[in-house]
Amino acid sequence: MARTDSDPLTVPVAANSSSDLAEANVDLTAAAGVEEVPPELVAQSMGEYVRAYWRRVRGGDSGVLPVVVGIILVYVAFQIADSKFLGAQNVVNLLEQSSIYMLLAMAEIFALLLGEIDLSTGLVMGLAAVTLAELVQPAGAANCALCPHGLAFPWWVAIIVTLLICMGIGAIQGTLVARFRMPSFIVTLGGLLILEGVSLIVLNGNPVRLGNLQLYDIFWGHFSTLVSWILLAVLVVATGATWWFRDAGRRRRGLVAPPASFTAVKIAAVIVAGVVVVLLCNENRAHFGVIEGVPYLIPIVFAVLFAWTVLLQRTRFGRYVYAIGGNPEAARRAGVSLASVRTWCFVLAALTAGIAGILFASWQVFLTTNIIKSANSYVLLAVAAAVIGGTSLFGGRGKTIHGVLGGIVIGGIYNGLYLLGVQSEWVDVGIALVLLAAGTIDVLSRGGGRPGTT
């Protein structure tokens, strides 16, 4: 069938907002069927904004509201149960534990947005971890399987090579899904089995120690307290200025922009959240000696979140991803190359899982066959985190931030229940209940039932 060009689909949703999409060669608003005009673009005053938001929530698009309410409930409950929960020591601990879930969930969201699933992210992480550890083994290290003399790569070369390998895995899986139209569930299920085997081969049965200070610091290192504050200031000024001047620019050019008061509130919220996090991280959290400052992994997670948010929300590629997830046939007729967008999504998912793998290696330090097995158990929790965060399993609905929020919920439950001395088996039960609650809220907020009959 010949591809039709874009003209039938250029039906702007609202006259003003169409200019927002002016640079797109194809207007996909209709094709995607899921891109709402955010109320902050249409509202002209704070009151109007809040009313518009409330309408949207009642209309079934609750966005991140349920998960934010969920986070507050979970955290308040744990804080009441144990006052150490939100103490400096535990908060940093909690963020460290959550970071893996966050990154894997962000990886998973690329597949979920397409309406596909990637079961292999956990083992891409596992393979990345063992590969990284093997690559930096010093010359003469005897326990390295594929490289008996030890490659002794510099740490940054090892990271690049590891991430490239992960992207290659993603490209293979993506090609099988996108070009051969094999079901992603099967491709990534087969992929995870193969990757588990390959990881074991790389490890060669011998535990490997990540004997590299720079790599160790990725997870365990932290900025000094002063640098922490400076970084926060830079971050706040940069975001604040970006938001403020963008909105001011829009207003000047006569485009729809959120009310200035709302922008100010958003910036204030960032400042408050940032100050609270930095204050907690800058408190001494060591039992003996002094450990204080913001851990490196927080900016790492933020950088990934920022990059993927920009990619998905502000670029043509991102719009295509949502379009395919919303209605692949419509996207195809609008001229989107389904195969290459899908392949790239799997590449990016594997890349993100590889970043998680680098943190994972740095976290575990000592990599054994059991670590590989436990890496696999993260997959389903990563999907759970994405769904809890508000991403749909049916494609086209979801944001990178959902992975971070869902990861905070799962990390919080794990951390809180352990803090209370609850056995690990109850932790699974707790997460299951939260997941079911998220699924129910999702269904109820959409007025019951999925599109179609299934």
Add this chain to the structure above:
Amino acid sequence: MTLTQGKLEPGTSGEPAPDVDLTAAAGVVEVPPEILAQSLGEYFRGWWQKLKSGDSGMLPVLVAMVIVAVVFELITPENAFLRPGNLVYIFGLSSVYMVLSMGEIVVLLLGELDLSIGAVALMGGVIAYKLVQQPSPNFPWWAAIAVSLLCCGLIGAIQGTLVARVKIPAFVVTLGGFLFFTGMIVIILGGADTSLGLDPTVPNQAVLYNLVQGNLDVVVSWVGAGVVVVVLGAMTWLGAAARRRSGLVAPPASLAAIRIGLMAAAAVAVLAICTVNRGGVFATIEGLPWVIPVVLGILGFWTVLLQRTRFGRYVYAIGGNPEAARRAGVNLAGIRTWCFVLSAATAGFAGILLGSFYYGQYSSNVGDPGQLVLYSVAAAVIGGTSLFGGRGKPIHGVLGGLLIGGIAYGVSLMNLGTLSIPLEYILPGAVLLLAVFVDVTSRRGARTGKDAARV
């Protein structure tokens, strides 16, 4: 899309009439060539046409099994793969995947997915093992199995209701179920380090112990197999004769004879293998293992239920096209819920088999619930069941499970050192990808149902 509709001849509508004609709704219920064919040659031509049109059915998995058997026989040290003892062991190893996979297939037929099936299986095993412990509760073995299957059925009912009535996606519900019951197993077991054992010298516990480990007496094996072959053969023959007498389309008599012959030959082959003494010099281990009739019994139950009853037709109809099934008056929610119930109960039985395979020892380590699920889905898909609903048979799970078990055991026989464990993961993964790759490429243009609508 309805490659079968054109072939429907007036005669077939005289089949025991379903209250609703679902052939069109399902879009996937093929008229088997043996019903239309009037002679043996016609039958094979019909079968070949079906094959060429992309519906390869079980052929790929059968070919793969032959290849695996031959290759491992050639490359294992001392050509040990096809020794009777090993073959029986492989069947025991595979039995868990087979039964679990049959449970998964019912849900796959709906176009849904059940991720909780591994955890539910372990629940079933733990409950049954807990109930036969002495001195209390010391349930009789049949009551323990019944209670365990009922509990699993209840779990299925809850999950099925959430999927079918509350309409939460099955993936989310069963992912939640997977996590929930993974935790509950350890809680019911009484701690992660606890293990439940069976004492084979206690007659009541020995029944559960023997499900995989036990063997029938050699004479009983032969007599039992003889009775089964005669009964099934008579049913095949008389069924075809009755159809012919009442003027319905029936398979040619020669085909029925060939089928009965094949059945008898298979039974003799299995028994000949199983009645060889595989215990070595010091002990005599011989006879048909219990697990073979057990698995065949479950296969028979599922095959009859799915292929011969109204319930089964509805399941295929929903999987093929839920909207059409709904309009034809099928109670979607009821059928879907029941599928989850029966699937979970089947899984529970697989869990009981798992304990017996590990010599009656049950702990939280006997099976990884996630691994069990993935292997059961892999077995179903390798066997030829579609992930998109409406296409698949219980026998696919049995064949796929046997193939996975055969590969896993064959690799472990090969003294590969550190490569042995990795290959136990890599080979099933590669077979899975290859099976679906062949399926997808051969089916281009001949896909039906939701499968065809994929862009």
